[in-house]
Amino acid sequence: MYRIGDEEVRAVERVIKSRQLFRFNEGTKEVANFEKELSEKIGTEFCLTLTGGTGALISALVGIGAGPGDEVIIPAYTFMATALAVVAVGAIPVITEINDSLTIDPDDVEKKISKYTKAIIPVHMLGLPSDMSKIMEVAKKYNIKVIEDCCQADGGSYKGKRLGSIGDVGAFSFNYFKIMTAGEGGALVTDDEIFYERALIYHDGGTAFRPHAGGLKTPIFAGAQLRSNEISGAILREQLKKLDNILSDLRKVKKSFMSSIEGQKNIKFIRSNDIEGDCGSNVGFLLESEAAARKFAASKGINAGVLIDSKKHVYFDWDPIMNKRGSHHPVLDPFKLLQNKDLNMNYSKDMCPNTLDILSRTVIVGMNPDWTEADIIAKVEACKKAAMEL
Numbered sequence: 289m290y291r292i293g294d295e296e297v298r299a300v301e302r303v304i305k306s307r308q309l310f311r312f313n314e315g316t317k318e319v320a321n322f323e324k325e326l327s328e329k330i331g332t333e334f335c336l337t338l339t340g341g342t343g344a345l346i347s348a349l350v351g352i353g354a355g356p357g358d359e360v361i362i363p364a365y366t367f368m369a370t371a372l373a374v375v376a377v378g379a380i381p382v383i384t385e386i387n388d389s390l391t392i393d394p395d396d397v398e399k400k401i402s403k404y405t406k407a408i409i410p411v412h413m414l415g416l417p418s419d420m421s422k423i424m425e426v427a428k429k430y431n432i433k434v435i436e437d438c439c440q441a442d443g444g445s446y447k448g449k450r451l452g453s454i455g456d457v458g459a460f461s462f463n464y465f466k467i468m469t470a471g472e473g474g475a476l477v478t479d480d481e482i483f484y485e486r487a488l489i490y491h492d493g494g495t496a497f498r499p500h501a502g503g504l505k506t507p508i509f510a511g512a513q514l515r516s517n518e519i520s521g522a523i524l525r526e527q528l529k530k531l532d533n534i535l536s537d538l539r540k541v542k543k544s545f546m547s548s549i550e551g552q553k554n555i556k557f558i559r560s561n562d563i564e565g566d567c568g569s570n571v572g573f574l575l576e577s578e579a580a581a582r583k584f585a586a587s588k589g590i591n592a593g594v595l596i597d598s599k600k601h602v603y604f605d606w607d608p609i610m611n612k613r614g615s616h617h618p619v620l621d622p623f624k625l626l627q628n629k630d631l632n633m634n635y636s637k638d639m640c641p642n643t644l645d646i647l648s649r650t651v652i653v654g655m656n657p658d659w660t661e662a663d664i665i666a667k668v669e670a671c672k673k674a675a676m677e678l
């Protein structure tokens with residue numbers, strides 16, 4: 289969360305006074321309008337608002353028809369929700385190396401493709417765009433779908449296209465820790481009408497009772513309840529208005545920070561797949577060794593950790609996946625399903641050595657769009673000093 293205030297207060301007030309808090313209404317239509325505005329911003333035909341990013345990923349997987357018998361390729365460095373979403377639809381996550389851009393390694397993606405591969409989920413971690421050209425090339429070659437996990441990269445872009453509009457489906461999160469927020473929330477975007485309809489049906493178990501039910505091309509199947517509401521919708525509309533300013537300020541801060549520090553002894557940044565499209569929320573330093581990374585991160589004024597210590601975002605931290613406890617019920621557990629018995633689920637702590645090497649040498653320094661020139665200088669000085677002392 290970066291910027292929230294009076295505009296959101298007034299939006300919430302407007303909704304509460306209308307007394308129409310349910311999203312499928314004929315009055316305020318906050319969620320419906322947010323969907324129009326977000327798809328316009330991202331550049332896709334369809335958008336569906338959801339309760340969260342995990343719900344968006346699950347609905348996206350339901351949309352493309354992923355399920356038992358399918359492998360879904362995900363990066364070894366992401367929030368566990370990416371893996372959980374795959375398991376939630378009965379499919380198996382295939383854990384794949386990242387490279388020095390901190391995003392999925394397209395060469396390892398190609399190595400991990402099998403006759404069971406249904407989809408790839410590139411994750412734009414820390415606001416950093418994945419190598420979408422290469423990923424789309426591989427996906428086309430093997431005829432598999434691409435779901436972009438944009439949960440940490442709301443509004444970012446790659447080669448001039450907004451993240452989420454390049455793959456078959458894009459998934460966003462608006463939880464408290466993301467660039468845009470309503471406390472919790474998410475959305476998916478797509479150009480594919482059938483993927484959209486399937487996600488729409490899945491996300492609302494009451495679809496049969498809605499006015500739009502009659503217009504659907506897809507027969508209604510049993511779904512869950514991942515609907516948004518008018519309060520969230522109204523907040524998100526205000527957040528969306530602020531998004532491009534947040535991003536341009538983040539990018540300005542990042543540019544100023546990086547240019548003040550570039551070329552200094554012992555300073556090497558992580559590689560970017562598109563520095564222009566990068567959200568600007570983080571700067572990654574790739575150090576010579578794990579010891580150097582630890583020393584750098586612990587220096588005064590850096591206020592950062594080494595990525596391998598995340599406890600949440602490295603594949604070996606994902607206990608339910610590593611231990612193959614894929615469901616509350618053994619018969620529903622994708623790791624035990626007959627349909628999945630030949631699939632790639634040989635997980636071990638050392639299965640992605642490149643990822644472990646990179647993450648053990650990377651320190652991330654977070655940027656803030658509201659930093660003053662003095663704030664930037666203070667952070668630059670701290671990093672320069674830390675690098676000098678290595």
Ligand SMILES: *Cc1c(COP(=O)(O)O)cnc(C)c1O
Pocket residue numbers: 339340341342343366367369370411413437439440461462463472473474
């Ligand atoms: C936050 C996040 C999610 C999940 O989003 P929620 O809104 O918390 O469900 C998924 N993937 C990544 C990479 C995330 O950072």
